[in-house]
Amino acid sequence: MMDVTLFIQAMLVGILCYLGAIETPWAFGITGGFYILGRPLVAGFLIGLIFGDIQAGVLCGLAVQAVFIANLSTGGATNSEITYAGYGGIGLAMATTKDPAIAVTLAVLIGQTFGLIFYNTRMALYSFWNTRAQKAAENLDTRGIALNHLYYPAISTFFFRAVPVWLAIFYGKGAVNWMLNNVPQVITDIISVLGGVLPALGIALLMSIIVKEKIQLIFFFAGFVLLAFAKLSMISLVFLAALVAYIVYLSIGKPQAATTANTNVSDDFVEDDDLF
């Protein structure tokens, strides 16, 4: 009987892993999927509900989320597979020890290995659906576009996302216990140190997008120092950073505004505030 419960729990976690994946459309694209259901903090909460222990679930989610805070996906390239990591790692931990440290170790392991392998395989294979959708467009087959852009990929994604996580949690209990007993301490130490360091990569990827000149690193250090030295909270940093950004906005100065009338300046202001 116990196994039936675990079977259903594992299945539900697998389905959530599918719904929270970056390529799943059903939760309003990446808005409700990747960015909400896909976040480990949310995953921990939902897995906690499934396993009937919300507190333990949230604690596992919290620990895993810290590692994946700067998870990044640009141009399809990702630094770690956050959805497999979150649902696989937290799900397996909740099915076994409910220990947040185990959840982190498993999440890092799954995210960096199986997760990235499954993700990259799927990304390569889906050119198949793309080619068919392209042909459908050329042949005016609108039904074919819908099938090959939405329905067939959605179905095959289910097999890439839900099924492996479902099976991993259902059959993984023994493997996790074996790992806890047999893997040498030094390996688990390395994984836990790596888990602490990995956010550096996500942060570096973010920097590579937004730092355009080396001199702008001064803003990075300012933000760093306000938290590391002055011990401010993230929210207070947001307001200070907004202030600095506004000062920068004023200081860049209005191009070609020197010769034209001053009245235009305030008009442009209002319009652009609307835009963003």
Add this chain to the structure above:
Amino acid sequence: MKNGVISMKEKETKRISENGKEGLTKKELRQIWLRWGFTHLASMSYEKLQSHAWAYSFIPFAEKYYKNDPEAKRRLLTRHSLFYNTEPQTGALINGIVTSMEEEIALGKKVPESMPVNIKTSLMGPLAGLGDSIIQGIIVPTLLSIAMGLANGGNPLGPIFYIISFGIIGPLVSYLCFKYGYRLGVNAVDIVTGENAKRITDSFNVLGIMIVGGLAASYITLATPIKIPMGDEVKPLQDVLDGIFPKVLPLSMVLLSWWLISAKQMTATKVILILTAICTLGVIIGIF
């Protein structure tokens, strides 16, 4: 930009017109937005990413305007199956602009059919940069760090706060971007690529860079267990480091990764391998 606003208002009143065809209704516009909003990455691959979401979102449009003109319909569907990738939520601005342009083409106005394609390829890059730094660099990490504070001790309030807050902000950003893009049409291009937009983008970048600095100080844990002799007693090296420069080890890891990515052009996977090697070595010789 003043002219832009005026012609925008004129255009709205003239949308029902010329070759006897009617403009898009509110319902049809919403349908295009929803089709994009749900399926932007549905058939994502390295080769095409968001390409086919465009063709899919224009299917009802094609049925409405090109039912009896298979050649025009084919041109519409194929020009919206080309490579495309941007930040899908802020990128809805481009969907709005292009929808208004396709509508003008369908209504028989003098807009070349190459225009929507040019707009897409020239705007997807800038909006991806802006959108990624706003969504992935500012909004998501900030909301998550608030939520993580609330979740301390296993409190479900944290995740619930995040679900509700991003659940409102995400769709709202996407909707407003689409709406403004459609309303401004081709004028939006001037606004997005213009000088003042660059000022705003640069300022947002500064905001993003500062927050990323804060993230670097908050979410990387790396400490050394080494103890060093200080006179008579033995003191943990980490305490000494914290006294001089708190979080210096996490900072060095971020700067190393950033240098590898930006100066050495390494891929994320390579950097992961290097970080793994450093951690492995560090644990084995006992410095981490």
